[in-house]
Amino acid sequence: MIQIQNLHKQFGANRVLTGLDLDISGGGIFAVLGPNGSGKTTLIKCLLGMVVPNEGIIRIDGKEIKGRWKYRQDINYLPQIANFPGNLTVKELFHMIKDLRQKAGDAGELITLFQLQPFLEKKLGTLSGGTKQKVNLVLAFMFNSPLLVLDEPTTGLDPASVIRLKGLIARERQKGTTILITSHIMQFVEEVADEIIYLLEGRIYFKGGIKALKTKTKQNDFEHAIAAIATSQDHG
């Protein structure tokens, strides 16, 4: 599904990705983890073509994405910070994205699920952070695509909405969607993820199941296992 070879990216003097290789065969939930500034968002943005890598090849479904844009038809993306054009109403935004993607999307069910009906006619600029995130989630889940990229999906959500989100993710997984998630909430990751991709200093430090990670770090608790990677690096 996704093949990344020798990916390099630096912003000015700051080298974010340094020869990253990644192979994701498809289906299942992959959690992209790593300390702050380890390149998680940059990796995701490279995948979407929002950040142009300095070096390296990214292939999705066997085709290189460089210079192409149509492949984004098959990716749903949830950005980390939910910012929308403030002059539009929620309804207009849904309509606009449907129009731009030229794809049938089902927003109705998701709007009910996240109880967004009272906000449909409101302008996006006036919404609270959590409500914006719900709008963001509707946009990410309303289309059927084989690849779903969620950057910090739980930000700003109340517990009830997090439970609904987990339900949605589980449903997508059953459909066979490949889901990439970044999150700092380890409990959430432990619950949903099939595999962990741990980024450290611009490379993949670990890729595998949660059990393998616990064995590798000799920790019983997932959160401690993740922390152990970071601290062992600090000392080394």
Place this chain on the structure above:
Amino acid sequence: MGKILKYSFFDLMRSRWSYVYFLFYLALGFVLLFLNNDVAKAVITLMNVIIVLVPLIGTIFGIMYFYNSREFTELLLAQPIRRSSIFLGQYLGVTGSLTLSLVMGLGIPFVLYGLLRSGAIWDFGLLLLTGAFLTAIFSALSFNIALKHENKIKGFGYAVLLWLFMAVIYDGIFLLSLIVFEEYPLDSFSLVATMINPIDLSRILILLKLDISALLGYTGAIFKAFFGTGLGFLLSFSMLCCWTGIPVWLLVRNAKKKDF
């Protein structure tokens, strides 16, 4: 691209600033006609206003829109849309809505005053066309500046400085060099110097059309003598097209390399 253009255009049409700009030109048109009491004379006065003001508004509007629509741009970048379509669509949306405000704002009072029956209709048409060109040129330049500078204050400063340079400082340097080098033949120098500033170029273009030798000044006189009206026209128009085309091309090129 059409869809981006549509959404940008409607977004702008909904913003208060388009109306402020429109109402300003509406008021300007009525006041000028009231004071001059003659369509042809009003066109000349209008030229002086348009030549300076349209670039300024194009610059400020362009840079403000680019920075304000950053979120919209990021949302679009994740969609299956070509990058060049996103930026061209937004650019054309800005230019289109500004030009519409200009044409409507000035057109309404002049048409009401009997423009269609007067001989000044072609002069007026040319004035609006140059206004459209200047809008397109300066919004493209400001889009380029905004793309280069993440820092809004810096970008805004550079954009205003660019306008100040083109509208005021350039002429000062030009005049100074004419005085300093007055012993030398300056014909070709002043011709080239006029051609490479779109504001000067527009001024000459309109003056050539209006055929007012008194206002042509030194450069205009040379321009006219050198090219004759027909060729001078053609050349200035192709220069204005270059001035629009090159920044737009740069915008598309730089947008493709930019990280978001």
